[in-house]
Amino acid sequence: MQDMELRRSKRARRFALPDFYVYLQESEHDILGKDDPENFKQAIMGEDNERWLAAMKSELESMRKNSVWELKVLPQGCKPIGCKWVYTTKMDLKGAIDRYKARLVAKGYTQQEGIDYTETFSPVSTKDSLRVIMALVAHFDLHLYQMDVKTAFLDGHLKEEIYMQQPEGFVQRAQENMVCKLNKSLYGLKQASRQWYMRFDEVIKTYGFTENVLDSCIYVKISGRHYVLLVLYVDDILLASTNLTLLHDVKVFLSKHFEMTKLGEASYVLGIEIRRDRKRGLLGLSQKRYIEKILKRFNMMECVGGDVPINKGDKFIQEQAPKTDQEKLEMADKPYASLVGSLMYAQVCTRPDLAFPLSVLGRFQSNSGQAHWVARKKIMRYLQRTKDFKIVYKRNESLELVSYVDADFVGCVDDLKSTSGFVFLFGGAAVS
Incomplete structure (x- = not known):
């Protein structure tokens, strides 16, 4: 049989671009923050070494309280995943330093699917939902507060058996050969975000909250004539309610089950500044x-x-x-x-x-x-x-949903394609 020449694709190969960034998470929106240490050595050798050391000790204390791991001898045939410190200088609304934050992150890229994890999907609330709720807050003059879960991912329970190396700079004396057997999820694990969401969803529903059918990170609780809306975006929480007492009860409930930071009336969340004038009925x-x-x-x-x-x-x-x-x-x-x-x-x-x-x-x-x-x-x-x-x-403004849809005609000269667009207005401004 005559050998046939292999056919090779003539399509040009397109490679991933190193300069492509999409800032869609709270942790990514500070694109010009303070120059933070890139590793443990830089943190302890820099001018802010005492602050970073305190931040690392605080992180480890949170893990101890949550019983995130226990030291064990590595079972034969198992390979521990690594971990690293990630440092972030948190800024306030005016651009001043708010706090120094150190986070221990597992090197989840070394995990093996089917062994160290199975499902990884975890939802977050959409920005469309956020804007709709902001329109409702302005129209009904709702109370609007925000909270932050301090160590959100540490609250997720692990189903898999995962071992991790001890954190750099904090290896236990006389136990150098031991590893951390993870009891709960840790930042960086493939399933960490999902396990946190599953845990939060389970807890919040025990208090009478109902999940929105279209956005699984929007919850509502109705009590008589009053109600409270909850918006979850990873570890950031917005609460909007018709009644301050009901709002306070929800905040107490959340604080009992999770370590929370009570930030008061909502003013700055996910890089978005919320400006409100309740006397004039405006929210920007x-x-x-x-x-x-x-x-x-x-x-x-x-x-x-x-x-x-x-x-x-x-x-x-x-x-x-x-x-x-x-x-x-x-x-x-x-x-x-x-x-x-x-x-x-x-x-x-x-x-x-x-x-x-x-x-x-x-x-x-x-x-x-x-x-x-x-x-x-x-x-x-x-x-x-x-x-x-x-x-x-x-x-x-009326809460009637108004929509506009349009398209240009062959707007692109190069490929002769048109661009379509739409906008939905609710409460006097765009929501989608």
Whole structure:
């Protein structure tokens, strides 16, 4: 039989881009925070070593209280996973240092599926749900409070038998050959987020809360004429209620079952500033500080402001990509995918006005020779002028859901495709 030549694909290979970032979690939105230590050695050798040491001891004390592990001799045939310290300087609303946080993270990437874990999926509340609830808070003048679960993932119970090396810098004397047998989930484990959600869901339902059928991280509890809404986003909790007594009872219940930080009236959550004027019946959502960080990161703090991100009739094509050395130099510090990814968190949370221009930018590849620079500059200049932008919900606005849907006609010159879009208004402002 004659040997046949193997057919090889002629499609160009596309590799993952190192400059692509999407900031969709609270832990990621501080893109220009204080330079934090990257490892244990840097933490103990730096100028803030005493603060970092105190933070690490506090983390280990929380684990001791939660009985997260116990030291055991490693069974024959088992291989322990590693762990590392992760350091974060938490900032307050004004950008000042709030606290130093050290977190012990398991190296979950070494876990084996089917042995160390099975299911990993864990839901979080959507930003659409958050905005709908904010509209309800403004319309019905609800009390709005926030809480934070200190060591959320440590509350999840493990079903699998997992062994971990002792944390760097805190290996027990005369027990150096022993390892940590995990009793509860730990940050970094593949199943950690899921186990925490399952634990929280189980506990909150025992207190009479009912899960929303469309968003499994939204709960409601009804007591007579009053009710309380609970929004869960990993370890951040928002509580909205018609009655302060009912709200207080829920906070006491949560504090009995989890180690909580009581932050009081909601003002800053997931990088979103909540500004409220109850006398006038107004509630605004803003990300001014985050927008300023983006402008600073991409060297656009001093740029001239623009009126719109994209003008009506603008056509963006690949031919407008940087060609001369001067043009390429001007955009060298504004990597395409990184800039678009940074803007996505703002668009998802509080900036619906960025949805269309970002969808336009999403059409283009991020290779240096094809990155679209005209639209990038326009959007950044528009952000400079509109960094104080707020979604504002009003008490006297109707709760009728209003929608608008539209599409351009062959808006992309390169591929002759159209871009469609929609917006839903509720309580006087956009919710989706």
